[in-house]
Each structure stands twice: as C-alpha cells, then as structure tokens.
Amino acid sequence: MIQLDHITWKTGDRVILADVTIAIPANTYAVLMGSTGCGKTTLLEILCGLRSPTSGRVLLDGVDVTDLEPRARGIGYVPQDLALFPGLRVREQIGFAPKLRGVPPEELNQRVNRLAEQFGIAPLLDRLPDLLSGGEKQRVALARALAAQPKLLLLDEPLSALDESMRAEAVSLLQRVQSEHSLTVLHVTHSSSEAAALGHLHLRMNGGQLEVETKA
C-alpha cells in the first residue's frame, strides 16, 4: 500500500504539491492524470526517493520510507523518456539490478530470459538501445524495472511515444504485468482512454492537490 501523508513540495515561492494525502491499496492499478507541469512527475520522484518532499511522509506498506534512499524502497520506475542505459545491451539492461544484488550468473540468466520471453524481446537481448524501436524500448524499460522484483511500479507516461496500434498492445501488456506480478502500479498519463482501460483507481492532480475521481 502507498500512503502519502501531507506531502508538500515547493520550489522557491511556488507550491507544486500542496498537502497531498492519499492511500493507494496494494495490487491496485492507479492512474494519475493532470495538466502538464502540475506536479505529476514530481510526485513520482518523491515516491521513489529521487526528490525529498518539503514536508510530509511517504509510507510503503505502513513503513515510513521518506528518508530512505531510492534503492532501499523496492520501487520500479519507468520515466517518460524510458532512460535506457546508453552502451548497455538489452541483456545487461534487464540484468542490471539483479547483478548488482549479487544474484548468481545462472539465476541471473534465467531471470533475464524469463522476462525477455514474457515481454517478447528475447530476439533483442544482444541489441543496444539505439537499435530498438519505441515499442521495444518501452518493453525493455519495463522488463528492467521488473527484474528488480519491485512491489510498486511507477510509470511516467510510458506509452506517450507509441503510435495508436502499439498503444493498445502495450495497454494489454501492462494489465497482464500488473496481475502476473501482483504489483501496485501508479501510472501517469494524459490519455483518457488509456486511463479508462487500465485504472482501478483514478486520480487527478489539480492546483497541487490530488483528487480521487469516481470511475465513469
């Protein structure tokens, strides 16, 4: 479960997040919408520990993680630009976190191959990011995040670079991933159709406040 407890974030005199309080139950696919620059990405960065809130607390499964480093939070993060590591092959991208955790090579290979199969990127394992299409990059970024076996997945407009046909396919992939890995997902999007297809819980950021919308 994700709990944001009176989170405020200011830059200079400007308040981006104003006393945000919300609880997202475990295994929920939450969709966050809002206008550009309203603080959606800032909220994700505070959740995964890349940014410290001006005030307030972040709790994951009841544990206060506000002062924990990003690596200690068990959160997978897929940013809007996907941020694949330049110069690392797809195999190395997916195996990045398990390798750092000291997973034995045999188990590491199995995990990488399993995820590659699941995401349909097995033939791409030896490719560099520059040689991947937008859809392939998005799958690699998701597989890389899931290889760390997170409990919570934060997605920042992950489908924005995909065309309409690929988007439908990606939506079903995300649904499958969330249920198969029993994940709590917070997905930022501008697309109402994407939100309608994916979200169990619909959130809207407005004037620094977070509101829960009732699903139509």
Add this chain to the structure above:
Amino acid sequence: MTFNRSNLCWLALGLITAGYLLFWALLLGATATYSTPESWLQVLMSPEIRHATWLSLVTCSLAAGFALLLAVPVGYLMSRREFCGKSWLDAALDIPIILPPLVVGLCLLIFFQTRIGKAIEMAIPFTYQLSGVVLAQFVVAAAFAIRTMRGTFQHLSARPEDVALTLCCTRFQALWHVALPAARRGMVAAFCIAWARSLGEFGPILVFAGATRMKTEVLPTTVWLELSVGNLEAAVAVSLFMVALAVLVLVAVRATGEKV
C-alpha cells in the same frame, strides 16, 4: 543560383574562414620550407632530441591520465549537483587556463618552498625533477580536462542515473555503471585535449622543473634550448615534429568523437 543577400553573407563568412586558414597554412609552410627533410631527420635522430621526444610522450601521457582521473569526479560534481558557491568554484577551476604559464610555474616553485611543500618533497621530490615536469603539465592540463568532462556530463541526461538509483545502485555505482560508459567519448576527448595541452606546455616546466638536457628536457624545452644557442634548424625540426603530433591528436579526437 541567385546571388541574394544571404549568399553574400555566406560568401563573406567563407572568405574570413579561408583567410584565417590561409594565414596558418602560410605560417606552417614557411616553417616547413626553412630547411630540408634530411636535416630534420638528422636533428630528430640525435640522442638529446630522441630522449626529449620519449620524455614528452611519457610525461604527457601521465599528466593526461592524472588529469582525466581528476576531471571525471570534478566534472560530474559540477554538472550534476547544485550547491552554494558553485559559480565561484566554477570560475576557480578555470584559473589555470587564464593564468600566464610562467606564473603557474612560479606558484609551483614557491609552494614547494613552504612547509607543506617541503613535507611533500620528502616523499616525492618534484622541484627540478622529472616528476615536476608531469606536475607542471598536469596543473594546466587538468583545467582543460575538467572543462571537457563537465561539458560531457552536462550534455548527458541524468535520467538514466536516476533510474539506476531505483535499481539498487548507490550514487557511486550509478556513476560507475551508467554515467561513465555513456561518457566514454568525452573521456577520450578530455584525455586527448589534456595530452595535447601538456605537449605544448613550456613556461611552468621551465620555471619549476628546469631545462636540463637528458633529464627534464621535453620537446618545447628543446625548441627553446636550440633557439637560445642559435640552432634554428633544430628548433624548426622539433617544432614541425610537434605540429605533426598535435595534428595526430586532433585527428584522434575527431575519430573518437565519431566512433567511440
């Protein structure tokens, strides 16, 4: 092709560029035709020049290597972190670039006469030693390497490093596993620029390490030594050799920029 105002502008800019290149071509041409290739070869094969060449290659490589080791962490810090007094530190890092070279040498010489400097020299002697040549080259070359690495990291998105932090990485591991592989072109360029700068270093070496033949004599010192005894042919031969080395470094920088 219609000859409009825009074309006239490009033509004028092209003429300015061509004029500048022509000026350099004339300078190098005049120097190259001053003596014959046979006499260049004769000069370059003399034991003193060969020793100075070897010494230049070794000291420049060491200085550039040390400069890169310093430039990577400093460049990363300056490009990724905002802190109080950053603009002052930024300016301070460029001081070796704007200081007159002789002043750099004088500063080094005076520093190693202080108590701290003498304590350092108890462990590693620098003044009028080979290590002093490397230090004098390093002091100036490092500033150029830092500037290059800072620019390199500024052009790289910090986002992959942020993602790495969520994937079990410490900040140091994110630098090592993500930022450095991405910055490899910049690292090669920083090394080459530091190397080329070290090759041309003269003032600080002369003041701090001296110009002792077969000991602290590097190629720029050779040019000065040969000029001071009126041996213009030898000075020209060594100068042209240095030009050739500089061109090789430029080509290497261009090639690595495209291929690494």
